[in-house]
Amino acid sequence: MTADAPLTRESFRRLHPITVPRPMNRLPDRVWTEEEWERIRRGYRARDMDEKWNVFVEGDVLFLHRSWTGYGVYEATFAPAGGSGRRIVSAVVEGDGERYRDMGDEYDCLMLELIISMIVLGEPATELRAWLAELTARASGRTDVDAGLIEHSVLGLRSGS
Numbered sequence: 786m787t788a789d790a791p792l793t794r795e796s797f798r799r800l801h802p803i804t805v806p807r808p809m810n811r812l813p814d815r816v817w818t819e820e821e822w823e824r825i826r827r828g829y830r831a832r833d834m835d836e837k838w839n840v841f842v843e844g845d846v847l848f849l850h851r852s853w854t855g856y857g858v859y860e861a862t863f864a865p866a867g868g869s870g871r872r873i874v875s876a877v878v879e880g881d882g883e884r885y886r887d888m889g890d891e892y893d894c895l896m897l898e899l900i901i902s903m904i905v906l907g908e909p910a911t912e913l914r915a916w917l918a919e920l921t922a923r924a925s926g927r928t929d930v931d932a933g934l935i936e937h938s939v940l941g942l943r944s945g946s
Contacts, residue, residue, distance in 0.1 A: 794843065800839075801855050804881050808876075809859075811891060816867075831941070835941050846862050847859075
């Protein structure tokens, strides 16, 4: 397999599908360019223990799995967006509380976009990361939680490409 060849389901040792798919009521508004979509289609493989996500595409569906457990957390269906680019037209999140803790629709929408933007595309996603810290603090009722700790626990680090 060449470095530019897309990752596939077979590229990963163990993957477990979402067991209780819960439709996401909120979806990212972003339209990804065709160039970004091509990069998304190549997927992303966690390279070390500090990375949390494995990502691949089948057809128009993006699959996002936790790297340590192989559990599927998100599945997002992309479609052409008007003139150019692609957008997410539907998505599901794991509804089994033993596999993934429900933090609400706003959080899941944000996480889906953050994983694509920061992990897959390698963007800084500064505004999205700040929103993650705020949502997590609000959900926990704590304001003293370090944003970097939150980010690392849910997103992990992205190795250089």
